[in-house]
Amino acid sequence: MPSEKNAERVVAIGGIPIMEIPTRGRNIRIKIDAEGNVYLAIPSSASRSYAEKFALSKYDWIVAHRNEKLAKAESRKLPEGTIRLFGEAVEVVFVQSGKSAVEGGKAYVRTRSSAGEDTAKATDKFLRESLTAYISESLPVFAAKTGLKPASWNLRNMKTRWGTCNSTAKKITFCTRLAEKPRDCIDYVILHELAHLKYPNHGEQFKKFLSAYMPDWKNRRARLNE
Numbered sequence: 717m718p719s720e721k722n723a724e725r726v727v728a729i730g731g732i733p734i735m736e737i738p739t740r741g742r743n744i745r746i747k748i749d750a751e752g753n754v755y756l757a758i759p760s761s762a763s764r765s766y767a768e769k770f771a772l773s774k775y776d777w778i779v780a781h782r783n784e785k786l787a788k789a790e791s792r793k794l795p796e797g798t799i800r801l802f803g804e805a806v807e808v809v810f811v812q813s814g815k816s817a818v819e820g821g822k823a824y825v826r827t828r829s830s831a832g833e834d835t836a837k838a839t840d841k842f843l844r845e846s847l848t849a850y851i852s853e854s855l856p857v858f859a860a861k862t863g864l865k866p867a868s869w870n871l872r873n874m875k876t877r878w879g880t881c882n883s884t885a886k887k888i889t890f891c892t893r894l895a896e897k898p899r900d901c902i903d904y905v906i907l908h909e910l911a912h913l914k915y916p917n918h919g920e921q922f923k924k925f926l927s928a929y930m931p932d933w934k935n936r937r938a939r940l941n942e
Contacts, residue, residue, distance in 0.1 A: 729756075729768055730775045732782065736764065737876070744770050746778065747876060750942070752786035754778060755876055788942075799823060799839060801846060803898030810835055816842045840892075844871060847895035847902075854899075855906050862929060864910045878940065879905045881912035897940055904936035 724737050732754060739745065739757040744767050747755040758767040771778070798805050806823045816826045816838075827838035848871060859865040867886040874880070874891040881888050888909045894902050907930050915922035926933045 727768065729771045730778075732775075732778060734771060735875075736767070746771060746774060748778070748781050748785050749876065750785060751789050752782050753875075754782060799843070800896040801843065802850070802895070803901070808839065810838065816845065818846075843895040844892055847871065847890070847892065850899065850902060851890060851906065854903055855910075858903070858907050858910055858929070862907070862910055862925075864913045866910070866913065879909045881909045883913055883916045886913055901936050901940040904930060904933055904940060907933070 724735060726733055726735050728734070734754045734756050736756045736758055739759050741757065741759055742761065743759065744762055745757040747757065749755070756767055756771050758764060798807050800806070801818070801823060806818065806821065808823050808825055810827045811824050812827060814824070814826065817824050823842065825835075825838050825842045827835050851869070855866075855869065865886075866881075866888045869888040869890065871892050872889050873893070874889070878891045878894060879889060890905065890909070894905060907926060911922055911925050915925060930936070
């Protein structure tokens with residue numbers, strides 16, 4: 717069981733809900749994701765009370781950037797009955813026979829019933845399977861180009877990261893939400909995590925490595941985080 721100091725929790729700071737998360741880093745950091753959710757990363761060397769005072773001192777900045785992200789999130793909302801797959805809005809048609817597939821600009825998603833909970837699970841499964849298929853195809857290409865190959869990789873729903881790499885175990889984890897992103901942005905995450913097998917940090921050698929195999933990686937990263 718994690719200690720209370722290191723456990724995640726949601727607190728209200730200045731009336732804004734903020735998720736406190738432990739970090740191995742040295743500095744207190746504030747992150748606002750694309751949906752307007754606010755995260756306060758607290759290193760083990762800092763107390764929660766000190767971190768919360770720090771967040772409160774940044775209240776105006778948090779409000780401004782959170783409102784900006786919320787407005788963008790609202791503008792990105794898809795019409796009912798559609799999902800975002802590899803950067804494109806796709807109409808979903810639920811079927812109770814055959815295999816899930818994308819044809820004619822529509823996603824035919826197999827489900828056992830038309831109940832809301834079942835269709836939601838079927839949609840999540842479809843997105844996960846679509847992402848798994850794409851990474852299974854793209855990752856070996858970059859592994860061959862770079863000479864870097866993970867021992868294994870998997871998918872996990874992560875709140876603040878698109879991917880992680882355990883360079884010791886040579887294991888890579890990708891965020892399931894990547895299924896919504898354009899394929900070239902997914903390729904950036906694949907190369908990024910492969911690079912960590914050789915360069916654990918984000919130093920100059922790491923950046924030179926990315927530039928060597930993907931000259932436009934900064935552009936892809938920016939679009940990924942929009």
